[in-house]
Amino acid sequence: xxxxxNIPQRPIDMASSPKYLTGDKASINEFIDKFDTFLFDCDxxxxxxxxxxxxxxxxIMMLKARGKRTVFVTNNSTKSREDxxxxxxxxxxxxxxxxxxxxxxxxxxYISHILKxxxxxxxVFAIGEAGVEKELAAEGIPCIGGTDPNFRRDxxxxxxxxLAEGTSLDxxxxxxxxxxxxxxxxxKLSTALHYLQRGAIFLATNTDSTLxxxxxxxxxxxSCMIPLEYASGKKPLELxxxxxxxxxxxxxxxQLDRSKTCMIGDRxxxxxxxxxxxxxxxxxxxxxxxxxKEDWDREDAVAVPAYYADKLSDLAVVA
Numbered sequence: 472x473x474x475x476x477n478i479p480q481r482p483i484d485m486a487s488s489p490k491y492l493t494g495d496k497a498s499i500n501e502f503i504d505k506f507d508t509f510l511f512d513c514d515x516x517x518x519x520x521x522x523x524x525x526x527x528x529x530x531i532m533m534l535k536a537r538g539k540r541t542v543f544v545t546n547n548s549t550k551s552r553e554d555x556x557x558x559x560x561x562x563x564x565x566x567x568x569x570x571x572x573x574x575x576x577x578x579x580x581y582i583s584h585i586l587k588x589x590x591x592x593x594x595v596f597a598i599g600e601a602g603v604e605k606e607l608a609a610e611g612i613p614c615i616g617g618t619d620p621n622f623r624r625d626x627x628x629x630x631x632x633x634l635a636e637g638t639s640l641d642x643x644x645x646x647x648x649x650x651x652x653x654x655x656x657x658x659k660l661s662t663a664l665h666y667l668q669r670g671a672i673f674l675a676t677n678t679d680s681t682l683x684x685x686x687x688x689x690x691x692x693x694s695c696m697i698p699l700e701y702a703s704g705k706k707p708l709e710l711x712x713x714x715x716x717x718x719x720x721x722x723x724x725x726q727l728d729r730s731k732t733c734m735i736g737d738r739x740x741x742x743x744x745x746x747x748x749x750x751x752x753x754x755x756x757x758x759x760x761x762x763x764k765e766d767w768d769r770e771d772a773v774a775v776p777a778y779y780a781d782k783l784s785d786l787a788v789v790a
Contacts, residue, residue, distance in 0.1 A: 489756065489767065489776045493785040502778060503786065506752060507731040508540040510721070512712075513555070514547055515683040515737035515760020516783055522685070523562040524759055526784025531564050533787050541570060542725060544734075546711040546741060548575040548650030548676035548692060551605035572721050574676035574692075574711030575599070575606040578648055580720055581710050583610040586672065592645035596666050598659050598695060599650035603676065607648075615641055616659065626658040634665045649699060649707060650676035651692035660699055667703045677711025679741060683760050712736075713745035722749075735783065737761050744774040753777045 492499050511517065517527050531541055543555065543566065550558070552571040559566040582588065582595065597603050597617040607614045616622055633639035640662070647663045667673055679691035692711075700706055710717055722729065733753040736742020737760025746754035756776035758764065767775045780786065 489779045492755075492778055492780045493782075494788070496788065499786055499788065502733075502753075502755075503534065503537060503539070505731070506539065506733045508542065508725070508727045508733070509534060510542050510544045510732060510734045510746070510751075512734075512736035512738070512742045512760075513543055513545040516735060516742075516757055517543075517564065518562065519683055519759070520685040523564070524782060524784065526782070526787055528563040528565070530784050530787040531566075535565060540725070540727075541566075542572060542721070542727075543570055544572045544712065544717075544721060544745075546574045546677035546679050546692070547682070548573065548578070548603055548711070549600040549653070550575075550602040551609075552576055553605070554602055572717075572724065573602070573606070574717070575602045575650065577714075577717045577720055578603070578650075578674060578676050578710045579606040579610040579612060581674070581716060582607070582612055582646060582648075585716075586646070588645045591643055594641060594643040595646045595648050596641075596644045596663055596671070597648045597650070598652045598655065598663055598699075599648065599676065600653060603648065603650050613643075615644065616662070618654075622659050622662070623654045623656070624658065625656070626661060630658060630661075634661055637665070637669070640665060640669070644671055646672045646674055647699075648674045648676065649692070649696040651679075651682065652695050655695045660702070663699055664702050667699070667705060673699075673703070673705050673707040675707035675709045675711070677741070678707075678709050679711075679738070681761065683737070688761070712738075712741040713748055715748055718745060718749040739766055739772065739774040739776075743767075743776045747774055755780065757781070757783050759783070 555571045556568045594613045604617045678693035680693045681688040682691040730752045732751045734746030735755045739762045743754045754776045756779040759782050
């Protein structure tokens with residue numbers, strides 16, 4: 472596994488023997504025919520870094536040709552929907568902007584439509600990259616922190632004093648939103664901590680421990696968030712997979728029938744758990760990312776998929 476914390480015991484109603492699809496044309500056709508909508512994770516399923524896995528564009532095109540809706544549901548908060556659309560297009564994966572649902576977008580929709588922060592307390596202090604800022608801006612949510620170069624530096628003695636006294640804090644900040652930040656540092660974490668100590672709501676775009684890149688693994692958003700959770704003693708509300716707040720938002724946006732929807736992913740604790748807890752019609756695990764077969768064979772497996780395949784493009788091998 473990849474360092475997930477507090478792994479629960481396997482629920483007794485989970486399938487114990489996922490159906491293996493690779494090379495089985497009849498089962499693949501039956502699998503595809505069973506669903507109207509396919510939700511795809513991206514990193515580790517469609518690509519690793521900037522390398523698209525062989526056959527992925529053709530597989531998505533095949534599903535669309537068979538009348539299936541394809542939706543890309545990603546926990547990567549560093550990119551906005553526009554960024555993802557550009558990446559998908561560059562990799563020749565057919566997609567429209569409305570087919571992308573990322574954790575940054577999920578967080579922005581939640582803040583805008585669920586929290587409805589009062590005026591005078593409606594700013595967000597963001598730990599994250601430009602994707603978070605773009606999605607917040609699209610929903611009309613003011614944001615500080617993020618990519619601001621004033622926070623991409625070492626902390627100074629004056630910063631310690633100003634944070635302790637509150638003079639460097641914006642009184643209009645009502646939310647701390649934590650995502651993957653490639654420039655995470657002590658100043659950002661300390662500033663976020665002091666906002667939380669003064670009553671700000673704690674949200675996380677997602678809590679993935681790692682990020683698959685270039686056929687290896689790097690620190691994910693959860694690894695950026697954990698120090699803040701530990702220091703504050705508060706757990707954030709998670710707005711990426713496997714959060715059912717995200718599932719409800721996806722269902723509402725796309726008006727999908729959960730019984731005819733399948734989640735395809737490479738992580739048991741996010742993608743597969745997301746589909747199981749969301750009572751989708753099925754879940755498919757591909758072995759090109761974080762978790763492998765031995766991870767769901769464990770007695771303490773966090774989730775067990777209904778189907779699995781070596782790689783996504785195995786679905787394209789149909790009659």
